[in-house]
Amino acid sequence: MASPILKNKRGITLGDKIQDFSFESTHGPLTLSEHFNGGWGILFSHPDDFTPICTTELGELARLDNLGEFSRRNVKVIGLSCNDVESHKRWIQDIKAYSGEDVHYPIIADKSREIAVELGMLSSDDLDKAGLPLTVRSVFVIGPDLAIKLTLTYPASTGRNFVEILRVVDSLQLTSYQSLATPVNWVKGEKACIVPSVSNEAATEKFPKGFNIVDLPSGKGYLRFTPDPSA
Structure with a gap:
C-alpha cells in the first residue's frame, strides 16, 4: 500500500x-531566496544519507564547487533529503573522507517531507526503514526570477552527471539573454543556432560575428549558426 504522504504528492x-x-x-535556518541571493540556483535531492551513490554524487559536487565551477556561473547549489541535520553533518565527514573535498554548500533537512511533497520529489518504490517514501534524484535549475528552467529526475540506482548539468546551465544562461538555442552536444564556446523568430536582417544586427545558413534540400533557411557571443 502506498504511503499516505504520496497521496498529497504534487510537483512543479x-x-x-x-x-x-x-x-x-547544515548551514542553519535559511530561505531559498536568501541562499540564491538573486542569482541562479540548483536544488538537488538525494535518497538517503550514508548510501554509496549519494556519497559519490555529493563528493563530486563538492569538487566542482571548490573549483569555482558554480560561482563563476553565478550559481548557488543546495542539497536536500529527508534526513535530519545531525545525520547530514555526520555523513559529510564520510563524503570528505571519500572525496578529499570539503562540503561548503548547505543540505536541507526535510524530515517532514513537506518540501519533497510540494516539489514532487518522492518515490513510490524507495522507502526508508519506517516505510516512508524517500526522495528520488531530482534536479531543479532555478533562474534569478525563481522560475524553474530545468527539471531532471534520476532513479535511485543511477548517479547524476554534474558536468552535464553545468553544460545545461551554460546553455540556459546563453539562451536567456540571446535569441539563440544550443544544438546537440553543444558546449560553451561552440557555435549556436539562431532561433526561427529572428529574421536574417535582424540577425545581421544582433550577431556582429556573422552567421551562416546551411544549404538543405528543402531550401528552407532555418538552420543558421553563429559563433557563441559569450566566448
Whole structure:
C-alpha cells in the first residue's frame, strides 16, 4: 500500500515560479531566496544519507564547487533529503573522507517531507526503514526570477552527471539573454543556432560575428549558426 504522504504528492514544471520557503539545513535556518541571493540556483535531492551513490554524487559536487565551477556561473547549489541535520553533518565527514573535498554548500533537512511533497520529489518504490517514501534524484535549475528552467529526475540506482548539468546551465544562461538555442552536444564556446523568430536582417544586427545558413534540400533557411557571443 502506498504511503499516505504520496497521496498529497504534487510537483512543479518548467516555467513555474518556485514559492520561496524556509528550511533547516547544515548551514542553519535559511530561505531559498536568501541562499540564491538573486542569482541562479540548483536544488538537488538525494535518497538517503550514508548510501554509496549519494556519497559519490555529493563528493563530486563538492569538487566542482571548490573549483569555482558554480560561482563563476553565478550559481548557488543546495542539497536536500529527508534526513535530519545531525545525520547530514555526520555523513559529510564520510563524503570528505571519500572525496578529499570539503562540503561548503548547505543540505536541507526535510524530515517532514513537506518540501519533497510540494516539489514532487518522492518515490513510490524507495522507502526508508519506517516505510516512508524517500526522495528520488531530482534536479531543479532555478533562474534569478525563481522560475524553474530545468527539471531532471534520476532513479535511485543511477548517479547524476554534474558536468552535464553545468553544460545545461551554460546553455540556459546563453539562451536567456540571446535569441539563440544550443544544438546537440553543444558546449560553451561552440557555435549556436539562431532561433526561427529572428529574421536574417535582424540577425545581421544582433550577431556582429556573422552567421551562416546551411544549404538543405528543402531550401528552407532555418538552420543558421553563429559563433557563441559569450566566448
